[in-house]
Amino acid sequence: MKNQFSKKLMATEQELQSLFDTLDGDKDGKVSINELFLSPGLSAIISSETGISSPQELLSRYASDPDGSITFEELKQAVKKADNLT
Numbered sequence: 001m002k003n004q005f006s007k008k009l010m011a012t013e014q015e016l017q018s019l020f021d022t023l024d025g026d027k028d029g030k031v032s033i034n035e036l037f038l039s040p041g042l043s044a045i046i047s048s049e050t051g052i053s054s055p056q057e058l059l060s061r062y063a064s065d066p067d068g069s070i071t072f073e074e075l076k077q078a079v080k081k082a083d084n085l086t
């Protein structure tokens, strides 16, 4: 019953980078858990692309700094793992 096209939200690396840059409000090159909470709409896109519903879980699974923030490379790994990176 699973329809891979309706369930998945594919992203290119460039789209992901642009999403990441928009989330990174203070432009320190990392997206903090607060920045994720400040942009619920963008966080929802991240959730769809990673298949991980909460920012806390995303960070605890993929960030080298699980209590703080995630880098673009780490986010990319999460999306790649969910098979949503084109």
Ligand SMILES: [Ca+2]
Pocket: 023, 024, 025, 026, 027, 028, 029, 030, 031, 032, 035
């Ligand atoms: Ca930041």
